[in-house]
Structure formats: C-alpha cells, structure tokens
Amino acid sequence: MNFKSVPEIWAAIQQGQWRKPTSGLAPGYTQANVVILPKKEAFDFLLYCYRNEKPCPIIDVTDPGQPSPPVAGPHADIRYHVPRYRVYRHGELEKEVDDIAELYTDDMVTFLIGCSFTFEEALIQAGIPVRHIEENRNVPMYITNIQTTPAGIFSGPMVVSMRPMPEAMAQQAAEITAPFRKAHGGPVHIGDPAAIGIKDIHRVDFGEPPVIREGEVPVFWACGVTPQMALKNAKPPLVITHSPGYMFITTITEEELRRQ
Amino acid sequence: MNFKSVPEIWAAIQQGQWRKPTSGLAPGYTQANVVILPKKEAFDFLLYCYRNEKPCPIIDVTDPGQPSPPVAGPHADIRYHVPRYRVYRHGELEKEVDDIAELYTDDMVTFLIGCSFTFEEALIQAGIPVRHIEENRNVPMYITNIQTTPAGIFSGPMVVSMRPMPEAMAQQAAEITAPFRKAHGGPVHIGDPAAIGIKDIHRVDFGEPPVIREGEVPVFWACGVTPQMALKNAKPPLVITHSPGYMFITTITEEELRRQ
Structure with a gap:
C-alpha cells in the first residue's frame, strides 16, 4: 500500500487494512512504543520514566481518558490507531486485540516512548x-x-x-x-x-x-x-502495550525529534 | 554564620538557627523551589511540569511519603530542612510554619523545581x-x-x-x-x-x-x-511550598546542574 500521510495510515489501520509491523511504513516519521495504564499506576510510571530518561524517553503523555496524544498525534485516536495491542493483567499476557475501545476508560493514561x-x-x-x-x-x-x-x-x-x-x-x-x-x-x-x-x-x-x-x-x-521489563516486574492489574513491531506512528518527523 | 557543608546548613535550619532567606547561603550549590502535594494531584502536576519544562524544570521528585530527595539531597529531610514553609488549603494560604513533620504523610510527594x-x-x-x-x-x-x-x-x-x-x-x-x-x-x-x-x-x-x-x-x-500560578488556579485541597526566598539548598553544584 502507498500512503500519502500519517492520518491516512491511521485510517487504514482503523479500517483493518494494515495488521502488520510498522517498520518502514512512514519514512521520516517517528514511531513510538505504547504503554497504557490506569491513573493509579501512572504517577509511578511517569516518575520511573523521568528518572530513567535514557531507556525511557517520553515523547508524549495523555491526560487520563484522552485518546489523542496532544504532541505526537493530536488528531489520532490511540484506541484504534495501533495495528495490534497486547493486554496484560497482573503481568500476564491475556490477549492480543485490534482495538482497545472497551478497555480505554476515563481513567487510562497513554505513554508514548521513543525508539532507537x-x-x-x-x-x-x-x-x-x-x-x-x-x-x-x-x-x-x-x-x-x-x-x-x-x-x-x-x-x-x-x-x-x-x-x-x-x-x-x-x-x-x-x-x-x-x-x-x-x-x-x-x-x-x-x-x-x-x-x-x-x-x-x-x-x-x-x-x-x-x-x-x-x-x-x-x-x-x-x-x-x-520499561517493558519494569512493567513485567511491577505486574499492575492492567496494562496495554503495542505488540512488538506494531508501533504507533506519530506526526513528529525524525528531524523534529532530533531537535527536542 | 559560616557553614562548611550543605548538610551543616540543613542541621542549622532544623535546629532553628537559620530562619532567613537562603540567597547567597551556599555559593556554588543549586537552590530549588519546593512543591509538596498528595499523590492524588501529583500525577497531574508531574505531567504539567513535563509539558512545560522551561518554566517548570524538575530537579528531583520523591516517591510518596519519602522525605529525602534521592538526587538533590539523599541525606536531607524535606520535613525540616527548608527554613520556612507555606501551607495552602484549596488555594488559600493557611499558615507559615517552620517544619511540616505532621503534614508529611505517607501520601505526600515532593517536587524540587529549578531556579534561574x-x-x-x-x-x-x-x-x-x-x-x-x-x-x-x-x-x-x-x-x-x-x-x-x-x-x-x-x-x-x-x-x-x-x-x-x-x-x-x-x-x-x-x-x-x-x-x-x-x-x-x-x-x-x-x-x-x-x-x-x-x-x-x-x-x-x-x-x-x-x-x-x-x-x-x-x-x-x-x-x-x-507553577505557583498553576497551583493557585488549581486550588488543590492541600499544597505545601517554601516561603518565597526561603529555598531548599541541594547538594547539586551549579556546574553539575549545567551538565544535566
């Protein structure tokens, strides 16, 4: 498939037209690791990322319940725009899903973390x-x-x-x-x-x-x-991540990220 | 008074021997603004600081209930080592106090914020x-x-x-x-x-x-x-800050801060 813009990619993902890894999918645009947690654990995780900036560089964090990453994709919907999600309960993989509309309550916070x-x-x-x-x-x-x-x-x-x-x-x-x-x-x-x-x-x-x-x-x-190792150690009641290789594609160019 | 080290200054403050502004008190060492909040509001505040790094640069954050800033003063006790504190309830100044031992419950998080x-x-x-x-x-x-x-x-x-x-x-x-x-x-x-x-x-x-x-x-x-303006707007049930000019003195040198 040939996409003209990042929002077009998001739309294709939402419509089920892209269920593959995202490597090479949007040349020049930053791809991000996804971690979604209830607010109860979100303070500890944000603090963990702050204290360990090198392995856990934060690109964006949403307010609780907000589905759009304000910096990395203000017009994206994190409930539908990742090609595949993993749902963990108490540290155990429960399932892989194509969207998280039902899990993304008012209480959920999305973290986007940079990738080398x-x-x-x-x-x-x-x-x-x-x-x-x-x-x-x-x-x-x-x-x-x-x-x-x-x-x-x-x-x-x-x-x-x-x-x-x-x-x-x-x-x-x-x-x-x-x-x-x-x-x-x-x-x-x-x-x-x-x-x-x-x-x-x-x-x-x-x-x-x-x-x-x-x-x-x-x-x-x-x-x-x-951070995935830290999540496995912590075993929070619920955490949602992208499936390995199925990243979130941001609207931040690689050149913009270099200057941040 | 003539102090030989930052821990000596902390001890003097705790013993009531220094109840004055801290300007010029520890040449070469970084002084920090202090904001102490219950964990309930701490996620929002940490996120606010992250999103507004220029006005709200975080030097250190404690785990809830921990009285020692792990980076800026691992041997300090934030309940006693600021020369004067302000206690705000729902956005209103309630009182100024010399220590916060009784207010610093297991739930309180300390933020240290840089200063120009x-x-x-x-x-x-x-x-x-x-x-x-x-x-x-x-x-x-x-x-x-x-x-x-x-x-x-x-x-x-x-x-x-x-x-x-x-x-x-x-x-x-x-x-x-x-x-x-x-x-x-x-x-x-x-x-x-x-x-x-x-x-x-x-x-x-x-x-x-x-x-x-x-x-x-x-x-x-x-x-x-x-961040003080943001705290005034938010009116959280409880927030403790340093009194203006009565800063927390860290063990981070100005040269170390420049390289962070």
Whole structure:
C-alpha cells in the first residue's frame, strides 16, 4: 500500500487494512512504543520514566481518558490507531486485540516512548553501517547488569540494543546519536560486553543474534524494552502495550525529534 | 554564620538557627523551589511540569511519603530542612510554619523545581551585568500572555523574570544560559515587552521594578513562579511550598546542574 500521510495510515489501520509491523511504513516519521495504564499506576510510571530518561524517553503523555496524544498525534485516536495491542493483567499476557475501545476508560493514561530506530537513518546518512538493517534482521538486544533507578512499583535492569561497527566510527556514531534525547540519545557503553554484564554477545535476550565483522566493536544504546521489563516486574492489574513491531506512528518527523 | 557543608546548613535550619532567606547561603550549590502535594494531584502536576519544562524544570521528585530527595539531597529531610514553609488549603494560604513533620504523610510527594538564580553566576563570570544583583534588589517578574500547556487540573500563564543588558550581549547571554536546562535554560524572549503581553516594563507583577539603562534591551527567562500560578488556579485541597526566598539548598553544584 502507498500512503500519502500519517492520518491516512491511521485510517487504514482503523479500517483493518494494515495488521502488520510498522517498520518502514512512514519514512521520516517517528514511531513510538505504547504503554497504557490506569491513573493509579501512572504517577509511578511517569516518575520511573523521568528518572530513567535514557531507556525511557517520553515523547508524549495523555491526560487520563484522552485518546489523542496532544504532541505526537493530536488528531489520532490511540484506541484504534495501533495495528495490534497486547493486554496484560497482573503481568500476564491475556490477549492480543485490534482495538482497545472497551478497555480505554476515563481513567487510562497513554505513554508514548521513543525508539532507537529513529536515529538509524542519521547513522546511515553518515556512512556508518547499521548491520541489522543490512542483514534484514531484528536488532540484537541484551539484559545488562545496569540497574535502572526504581520509582514506586517499577524497577529492573536496563536493556540495550547493539550495533557493531569499525572502532574508528564509534565516536562519530556517539556524536550523531547524542542529540536524539527522545530516542535514547548517545550510547551507554562502547566495547567490552562483559563490562555491562553481557556474558556472550552472540546470545541475545531479545531480537536476533548479531553479525560482527573483524575489527568491529559493539556499541550499546539504551533500549525501549527496559520499561517493558519494569512493567513485567511491577505486574499492575492492567496494562496495554503495542505488540512488538506494531508501533504507533506519530506526526513528529525524525528531524523534529532530533531537535527536542 | 559560616557553614562548611550543605548538610551543616540543613542541621542549622532544623535546629532553628537559620530562619532567613537562603540567597547567597551556599555559593556554588543549586537552590530549588519546593512543591509538596498528595499523590492524588501529583500525577497531574508531574505531567504539567513535563509539558512545560522551561518554566517548570524538575530537579528531583520523591516517591510518596519519602522525605529525602534521592538526587538533590539523599541525606536531607524535606520535613525540616527548608527554613520556612507555606501551607495552602484549596488555594488559600493557611499558615507559615517552620517544619511540616505532621503534614508529611505517607501520601505526600515532593517536587524540587529549578531556579534561574542558578545561572546568574555564569553570566557575571562572562562579564554580563545582572542588574538586580548590582542594585541589591529582587529580580523583576511579569505575567505574560504566553499560555502554558495545561495538564489535568493545572493551567495558567507563563511568568518570566527579566534582566536588562546591552543589546550586543543578549545573544551571548542566551548561549550561556541555554545549557542550564534544569534552571529554565535560554531566554523565551528578547526585546519588545508588548510582544509577550507586558504593557509596562516598569510595573512588575512580582519582585521589584527594573533599572534599565540607555541602549539596553530586556531579556526574559521563564520563571519558577509559573507553577505557583498553576497551583493557585488549581486550588488543590492541600499544597505545601517554601516561603518565597526561603529555598531548599541541594547538594547539586551549579556546574553539575549545567551538565544535566
């Protein structure tokens, strides 16, 4: 399908014409992780994100019961415009659904959280390889021994994504990504995986194993799976997220996000 | 009195040996505005601050009932270490008190909000005049026609502080203050007061009237009085703040704050 605008994509999703992952769906526009919680847990989660800005960069938060993200999609309806949702009760996946109209009560708060996919185009533009794209794989992700700062019921380890590159390019990659504060910013670690508790770089916790060439170093960025780990630990009575890969597409361009 | 450390100042305050404004009390250390609210209103207020980072830069937030700001003073006790508190009920000032031990229930959340006083030393170091310090006055502050982004029960106009300076220095002042994100950052406006709804620059809404010399332009920064206006509009059942000028002294140095 060929879409002319982000609202057209939202409409297609709502009408059931797009039930696939969103990777590559709206080039130039920021895609976001979705976390929806009752207000009772929302203060703790907002505080958790504030205290852990690197793994949990907030792009937008709604008022309770409001279905439109005021900054990231004022004309969107979060109840219908994500291609697939996951509903968790007390930490257990209950079901996957196509809309959440019945679950989105006056009490529900939507959080949109940034994703490192946003800065990959900038790396490619600078001639830095993004291996998992080249190889058409999912990015390798690892649970580290870096602990996030707890807030209320939320706590857990930081999860990182990894992109291997020639050692001489790592510093440049750090400088390019640092301004993308709302997409995890600069790397949290460059080099020795053991230093952040990763025993075997070829054994991933999420995503697909890496392809690392000779002379390359692993570069690690904080990852949006971190808040999902914290949600699993907290086991709130109800939480709704996007299904992995089925992100919310915002009307914020990647260039706008870089300047935030 | 001569204090050797911030914890020594906290102890003196707790023992009743310092019941005065804190200006100049701990050179080099960041002072913060204090807002304490029950958890019920804390989500809305945290969201308001997040949506209005320039006037409401958050330095630290406690978990409910925790008396120590984890980042800004892990060994402080917010119930005793502010020289004077104000207690508001439904938007009305009820009383001023020396400690809040009895009011600080398990439910109370403390917010520490940055203050533009933090970057004044950096301006002075660069040879930029800070007139209200030269003249030993309070900084002039104005209510503008810039509306903040509402969140839940909180809304209201942006309040700004103003420092006049030779026109040629305004750009440099903007560059020096921009990195102080947690102390209001760069100016929100330079020049014509009418453009942001200020009819008469000599008639202030808070603080003291300015002293402006020939060839000088007014430079306006977002001001920490903004969240106080929002609190007045919202009229929550209970809110505790510092008394104006009687700030909380953090263990974060001004240089550390500049890098946050």
